[in-house]
Amino acid sequence: MTIPIHQRTLNKPVSCSGIGLHSGKTVHLTLKPASVNHGIKFVRKDLPDNPSIPALFNCVVDTSLATVIGSDGVIVSTIEHLMACLAGLSIDNVIVELDSYEVPVMDGSAGPFTRMILEAGIRELEAPRHFFMLKEPIELEQDGKFVGAYPDDTFKFTCHIEFEHPLIRSQSCTIEVVDHEFERKISSARTFGFLHEVEYMKRYGLARGGSLDNAVVIDENNVLNDEGLRYQDEFVRHKLLDCIGDFALLGMPILGHIVTRKSGHEFNHAFLERFFNDKASWHTQTLQEPAAVPSKTAKSLAI
Ligand SMILES: [Zn+2]
Numbered sequence: 001m002t003i004p005i006h007q008r009t010l011n012k013p014v015s016c017s018g019i020g021l022h023s024g025k026t027v028h029l030t031l032k033p034a035s036v037n038h039g040i041k042f043v044r045k046d047l048p049d050n051p052s053i054p055a056l057f058n059c060v061v062d063t064s065l066a067t068v069i070g071s072d073g074v075i076v077s078t079i080e081h082l083m084a085c086l087a088g089l090s091i092d093n094v095i096v097e098l099d100s101y102e103v104p105v106m107d108g109s110a111g112p113f114t115r116m117i118l119e120a121g122i123r124e125l126e127a128p129r130h131f132f133m134l135k136e137p138i139e140l141e142q143d144g145k146f147v148g149a150y151p152d153d154t155f156k157f158t159c160h161i162e163f164e165h166p167l168i169r170s171q172s173c174t175i176e177v178v179d180h181e182f183e184r185k186i187s188s189a190r191t192f193g194f195l196h197e198v199e200y201m202k203r204y205g206l207a208r209g210g211s212l213d214n215a216v217v218i219d220e221n222n223v224l225n226d227e228g229l230r231y232q233d234e235f236v237r238h239k240l241l242d243c244i245g246d247f248a249l250l251g252m253p254i255l256g257h258i259v260t261r262k263s264g265h266e267f268n269h270a271f272l273e274r275f276f277n278d279k280a281s282w283h284t285q286t287l288q289e290p291a292a293v294p295s296k297t298a299k300s301l302a303i
Pocket of ligand 1: 080238
């Protein structure tokens with residue numbers, strides 16, 4: 001298994017539409033190829049001058065119900081599953097155009113985005129990818145939540161969740177973000193919620209677009225969706241999907257092993273700030289063939 005070492009984008013534009021989870025409004029979304037070092041940027045086509053917001057952690061303005069980025073009073077909400085998909089497919093440069101403030105929820109997973117991108121095809125660009133290289137572990141722990149990043153020769157995630165619920169209890173999942181691993185093991189895992197939480201959110205006008213079509217909903221003992229679960233451990237797979245999306249906001253992959261326990265968007269973002277500010281513990285560099293031998297083949301890059 002190898003990690004792509006050249007920057008990548010899409011072969012051609014692709015579009016989809018769906019409803020926003022929180023707004024309940026229909027949104028049209030188009031992904032367009034972008035050039036080297038463009039990164040991922042969201043463009044609001046419904047607003048004058050089409051303002052754009054880079055998908056970077058320092059543009060995150062809210063993580064309470066979804067990951068929201070903003071700049072100069074313009075926001076784009078619920079970006080996490082699309083970001084996970086782009087990072088999971090090792091795509092570095094994309095223009096994301098949308099005509100509302102919220103990315104469509106689709107089926108609550110990254111599966112529809114993943115299929116649409118793979119149909120369009122992925123194009124390798126003639127420039128190296130930049131990676132964060134860890135010199136030492138970086139860890140953050142608070143109130144039983146934990147996130148750690150450890151030096152490794154690949155881009156790997158392990159998530160662990162614990163819920164006092166008979167269908168979940170304690171679950172762990174690990175994947176390397178290489179080849180088809182994300183597409184096969186993570187992309188189709190849906191977001192999930194407990195019935196009492198869903199009822200509470202609906203009462204306060206939140207999750208207006210939420211339904212059994214775009215989330216796994218569980219009551220005290222059962223999955224309420226007729227089709228059941230897509231994987232027996234779909235819950236932790238979705239947490240891992242969310243985590244990949246959150247870490248994508250660093251703007252480049254970490255050549256390292258990310259380990260989380262009982263974390264969520266908010267704590268992941270606290271870790272990203274800690275990580276980015278701990279500049280003595282990492283540097284950035286490109287890789288040359290063969291991948292994953294960083295110490296001998298790496299070319300240092302100052303940022
Ligand atoms: Zn999610």
